[in-house]
Amino acid sequence: MRKILSTSLMLFLICSFVSGQIKIVVFQSDFGLKDGAVSAMKGVAMGVSADLKLFDLTHDIPAYNIWEAAYRLEQTVPYWPTGTVFVSVVDPGVGTTRKSVVLKTKTGQYIVTPDNGTLTLIASSQGIAEVRQIDEVLNRRKNSQESYTFHGRDVYAYTAARLAAGVITYEQVGMKLPNEVVQISYQQAVKEGNTLKGTISILDVQYGNIWTNIGGPLFNQLNIKYGDQLHVDIFHGKDKVYSGDMPYSQTFGAVDKGKPLAYLNSLLQLSFALNQDDFAKTYSVASGNDWRVEVHPAP
Amino acid sequence: MRKILSTSLMLFLICSFVSGQIKIVVFQSDFGLKDGAVSAMKGVAMGVSADLKLFDLTHDIPAYNIWEAAYRLEQTVPYWPTGTVFVSVVDPGVGTTRKSVVLKTKTGQYIVTPDNGTLTLIASSQGIAEVRQIDEVLNRRKNSQESYTFHGRDVYAYTAARLAAGVITYEQVGMKLPNEVVQISYQQAVKEGNTLKGTISILDVQYGNIWTNIGGPLFNQLNIKYGDQLHVDIFHGKDKVYSGDMPYSQTFGAVDKGKPLAYLNSLLQLSFALNQDDFAKTYSVASGNDWRVEVHPAP
Amino acid sequence: MRKILSTSLMLFLICSFVSGQIKIVVFQSDFGLKDGAVSAMKGVAMGVSADLKLFDLTHDIPAYNIWEAAYRLEQTVPYWPTGTVFVSVVDPGVGTTRKSVVLKTKTGQYIVTPDNGTLTLIASSQGIAEVRQIDEVLNRRKNSQESYTFHGRDVYAYTAARLAAGVITYEQVGMKLPNEVVQISYQQAVKEGNTLKGTISILDVQYGNIWTNIGGPLFNQLNIKYGDQLHVDIFHGKDKVYSGDMPYSQTFGAVDKGKPLAYLNSLLQLSFALNQDDFAKTYSVASGNDWRVEVHPAP
Numbered sequence: 001m002r003k004i005l006s007t008s009l010m011l012f013l014i015c016s017f018v019s020g021q022i023k024i025v026v027f028q029s030d031f032g033l034k035d036g037a038v039s040a041m042k043g044v045a046m047g048v049s050a051d052l053k054l055f056d057l058t059h060d061i062p063a064y065n066i067w068e069a070a071y072r073l074e075q076t077v078p079y080w081p082t083g084t085v086f087v088s089v090v091d092p093g094v095g096t097t098r099k100s101v102v103l104k105t106k107t108g109q110y111i112v113t114p115d116n117g118t119l120t121l122i123a124s125s126q127g128i129a130e131v132r133q134i135d136e137v138l139n140r141r142k143n144s145q146e147s148y149t150f151h152g153r154d155v156y157a158y159t160a161a162r163l164a165a166g167v168i169t170y171e172q173v174g175m176k177l178p179n180e181v182v183q184i185s186y187q188q189a190v191k192e193g194n195t196l197k198g199t200i201s202i203l204d205v206q207y208g209n210i211w212t213n214i215g216g217p218l219f220n221q222l223n224i225k226y227g228d229q230l231h232v233d234i235f236h237g238k239d240k241v242y243s244g245d246m247p248y249s250q251t252f253g254a255v256d257k258g259k260p261l262a263y264l265n266s267l268l269q270l271s272f273a274l275n276q277d278d279f280a281k282t283y284s285v286a287s288g289n290d291w292r293v294e295v296h297p298a299p
Numbered sequence: 300m301r302k303i304l305s306t307s308l309m310l311f312l313i314c315s316f317v318s319g320q321i322k323i324v325v326f327q328s329d330f331g332l333k334d335g336a337v338s339a340m341k342g343v344a345m346g347v348s349a350d351l352k353l354f355d356l357t358h359d360i361p362a363y364n365i366w367e368a369a370y371r372l373e374q375t376v377p378y379w380p381t382g383t384v385f386v387s388v389v390d391p392g393v394g395t396t397r398k399s400v401v402l403k404t405k406t407g408q409y410i411v412t413p414d415n416g417t418l419t420l421i422a423s424s425q426g427i428a429e430v431r432q433i434d435e436v437l438n439r440r441k442n443s444q445e446s447y448t449f450h451g452r453d454v455y456a457y458t459a460a461r462l463a464a465g466v467i468t469y470e471q472v473g474m475k476l477p478n479e480v481v482q483i484s485y486q487q488a489v490k491e492g493n494t495l496k497g498t499i500s501i502l503d504v505q506y507g508n509i510w511t512n513i514g515g516p517l518f519n520q521l522n523i524k525y526g527d528q529l530h531v532d533i534f535h536g537k538d539k540v541y542s543g544d545m546p547y548s549q550t551f552g553a554v555d556k557g558k559p560l561a562y563l564n565s566l567l568q569l570s571f572a573l574n575q576d577d578f579a580k581t582y583s584v585a586s587g588n589d590w591r592v593e594v595h596p597a598p
Numbered sequence: 599m600r601k602i603l604s605t606s607l608m609l610f611l612i613c614s615f616v617s618g619q620i621k622i623v624v625f626q627s628d629f630g631l632k633d634g635a636v637s638a639m640k641g642v643a644m645g646v647s648a649d650l651k652l653f654d655l656t657h658d659i660p661a662y663n664i665w666e667a668a669y670r671l672e673q674t675v676p677y678w679p680t681g682t683v684f685v686s687v688v689d690p691g692v693g694t695t696r697k698s699v700v701l702k703t704k705t706g707q708y709i710v711t712p713d714n715g716t717l718t719l720i721a722s723s724q725g726i727a728e729v730r731q732i733d734e735v736l737n738r739r740k741n742s743q744e745s746y747t748f749h750g751r752d753v754y755a756y757t758a759a760r761l762a763a764g765v766i767t768y769e770q771v772g773m774k775l776p777n778e779v780v781q782i783s784y785q786q787a788v789k790e791g792n793t794l795k796g797t798i799s800i801l802d803v804q805y806g807n808i809w810t811n812i813g814g815p816l817f818n819q820l821n822i823k824y825g826d827q828l829h830v831d832i833f834h835g836k837d838k839v840y841s842g843d844m845p846y847s848q849t850f851g852a853v854d855k856g857k858p859l860a861y862l863n864s865l866l867q868l869s870f871a872l873n874q875d876d877f878a879k880t881y882s883v884a885s886g887n888d889w890r891v892e893v894h895p896a897p
Binding site: 030031032033034035036037039040041042043044046050054062063092093094126149150153196 | 620621622624631632651653654655656657658670671672673674677678689800802803804805849850853861862863874
Binding site for chain 2: 022023264265
């Protein structure tokens with residue numbers, strides 16, 4: 001009986017060792033889901049190891065929009081387990097000299113991507129443990145040399161799958177680079193007197209809510225309590241496109257249907273919404289560095 | 300050899316026990332797939348257990364449309380194995396006093412959702428075995444207290460994953476509630492004389508077919524045979540928006556391209572279509588309680 | 599110790615045998631993802647075996663568009679491992695006499711589909727090892743006889759899952775048919791003098807690039823080098839809708855933003871694009887047999 005148990009234990013340890021890696025790959029791209037591109041990437045990954053577990057972040061990044069790719073990684077990566085391998089392919093420069101890299105974050109996750117600004121936010125929030133350049137001689141799907149336009153399939157998905165499955169180590173990705181990534185410049189939110197100034201990072205597209213880059217700690221310096229009124233101005237370039245008061249609320253239901261409110265979103269950033277309506281569409285608001293917001297307590 | 304076999308058997312039983320649960324979680328929401336919200340929910344689930352198998356029902360429920368969420372569960376849940384855990388997050392009242400519950404159906408499936416009407420149809424068709432309220436002190440992702448607007452990630456996905464993975468039992472979800480759920484009122488189909496009266500539950504959106512709430516057993520009371528003509532009237536409020544005859548058909552190909560037919564859909568409910576064309580768009584028909592249909596044998 | 603190791607080895611072999619099949623099912627349809635249809639198919643598959651790994655090719659095939667279904671299979675199947683089972687349900691003739699078949703390719707993959715033209719391209723490129731007709735008495739979900747309109751769920755997903763899980767062998771699908779499939783007629787690309795003539799197979803919808811049916815080997819007969827100018831004419835029926843010169847390029851970045859280029863796409867077919875812009879929308883170009891292209895070296 002003791003022997004049986006020790007055998008069991010041993011096998012358990014063997015199994016655990018073999019399945020020690022978490023073997024999760026999460027894909028993001030601007031490919032959309034209408035054609036076979038995403039499926040081809042997943043097929044390549046399954047060809048590397050059918051034990052991998054494949055997921056999607058989103059494939060509806062607007063074509064070539066590197067900023068939004070960066071934002072979606074920032075919004076999502078922290079909720080996945082240590083060891084998860086992300087692939088992000090928004091790559092307007094495919095075939096040019098931009099580098100293909102794998103970033104290892106200080107929290108132990110990997111992001112496989114062209115280094116074109118996609119890593120701007122995640123490198124800052126999660127920290128850079130190491131950056132390696134993909135050696136495309138070793139880490140490229142066999143017989144794919146004739147195709148120059150689908151690195152997502154031939155290099156990124158292939159490398160991510162091999163890394164996640166333990167076929168290659170992180171070191172085998174390729175040579176170590178300095179601990180830095182290509183940065184998209186963006187304005188940080190600031191407090192001037194009693195006014196917070198920031199930009200609209202992105203729209204919460206499904207509902208039309210406005211997400212700013214004013215984080216919770218900065219906002220809390222205003223000492224606003226739930227129910228207090230805020231005055232909000234929104235500018236596009238030099239034009240003021242919205243000006244109004246709204247309560248700071250814990251729930252959307254705190255105001256009537258169609259009425260505005262301010263709240264901290266799921267990333268704890270100051271946001272504006274109309275209860276059960278679409279703020280962005282109603283007031284023709286979009287996102288980007290040229291969309292600014294100013295917020296202060298209503299008089 | 301006998302010892303080896305008995306060891307093997309024992310290990311097999313241990314393995315079977317450990318993997319005794321079916322470990323399937325199916326997600327539904329009105330989040331869309333353009334941002335990172337769905338992926339964040341799945342990341343949380345994978346953080347609970349990387350052995351879970353995660354699937355989607357749909358994330359394209361129109362924003363805040365609880366009726367459609369209820370309908371999609373009704374359309375899908377019966378086809379998944381016993382023990383499957385569903386998460387449905389269409390939650391206009393997030394942060395208000397609506398309860399967060401887990402319904403166990405009489406068929407042994409679990410639905411994790413705000414109790415806001417989402418369970419209207421499935422509770423009626425599958426039967427309520429038990430309802431429990433989620434204890435949000437125990438069953439909430441760690442360090443998520445500051446975010447009030449993403450219960451899908453912080454409470455529902457987390458609780459569903461823990462339940463599906465066997466980390467908590469159903470009893471550990473929280474206290475037992477009475478065997479009832481919040482109901483959306485809807486009109487049942489009826490037979491008056493030789494006429495069936497019902498409503499348009501939903502559109503078969505991809506093809507523009509019209510799905511009514513007139514079920515197969517009620518329809519069969521008209522003793523209609525394949526090829527018989529039906530007269531169909533469709534009303535929006537008091538306005539008649541369609542009136543015409545069409546054959547009751549077993550296949551779309553039974554009529555010419557573009558011609559109307561009546562059939563029992565995949566849920567065995569009376570439906571109307573144009574062969575290889577879009578009935579809803581052609582006649583500007585939509586769905587809901589204010590869309591009524593009347594059907595009788597054509598004279 | 600030796601006994602323990604031999605036991606371990608034996609168990610490993612048992613495990614390997616049980617999991618010998620690759621157990622991958624990939625779904626394609628024109629159902630869209632807005633309702634529960636795709637999820638119902640996957641639920642049926644999980645009910646057959648929770649060990650299956652389920653993936654999507656796309657569910658956004660335009661309704662009833664068999665050509666595009668054929669093209670997406672062609673674009674994707676080769677990248678998945680041997681033994682993968684594909685389900686393709688674009689089925690305008692559901693319930694009519696079109697046959698339900700499982701094609702086994704010479705490369706060892708299976709495609710479960712109505713034989714309505716969907717197999718046109720894949721049968722030609724991968725070769726037909728065998729075709730079997732699905733015996734719908736044996737290979738049909740229990741108690742599904744009353745529903746005539748959802749063979750995707752009741753026959754195709756069910757059969758694919760049973761085949762992928764090893765519940766049935768390929769022979770048990772049903773009787774062997776001749777090694778041929780229903781063909782959609784399409785024009786092959788040709789070289790006449792110094793001019794290549796072909797059609798626009800499909801659009802690269804997400805970016806608006808134009809994908810022709812002029813393959814790499816045919817194109818190479820023009821002896822064009824990177825940087826050489828091509829003259830391209832595009833016709834819709836008898837109307838010339840585009841005429842212009844563009845360089846043959848290895849990367850999109852080889853031309854300025856908004857400028858045209860010709861390249862070999864990820865399937866090594868001659869394609870046209872505007873760098874970071876939408877060729878199809880800009881010049882109102884679509885795809886199909888009535889969209890022709892003519893290409894020759896610019897004078």
